[in-house]
Amino acid sequence: MSIFQYGMGGISFPMFLLLGVVLVIPFWIILPRFNLPSWAAVAAIIPLGAVILLWLMAVKGMMEKGQR
Numbered sequence: 001m002s003i004f005q006y007g008m009g010g011i012s013f014p015m016f017l018l019l020g021v022v023l024v025i026p027f028w029i030i031l032p033r034f035n036l037p038s039w040a041a042v043a044a045i046i047p048l049g050a051v052i053l054l055w056l057m058a059v060k061g062m063m064e065k066g067q068r
Contacts (some may be wrong), residue, residue: 020045034060
């Protein structure tokens with residue numbers, strides 16, 4: 001028996017890794033523009049982590065422009 005036999009709700013492990021890479025790379029590039037560390041992009045692997053990063057970027061962007 002293999003750990004890949006059971007899957008993750010129909011998504012295989014290689015597909016899960018591909019999805020993680022597709023999410024992390026754009027955050028890795030964009031985060032330094034908002035004065036956030038690039039390594040924080042790893043949090044984008046978890047859906048809630050991606051949402052939190054998006055909120056942080058939105059708030060920092062508004063603060064830099066002086067908007068509320």
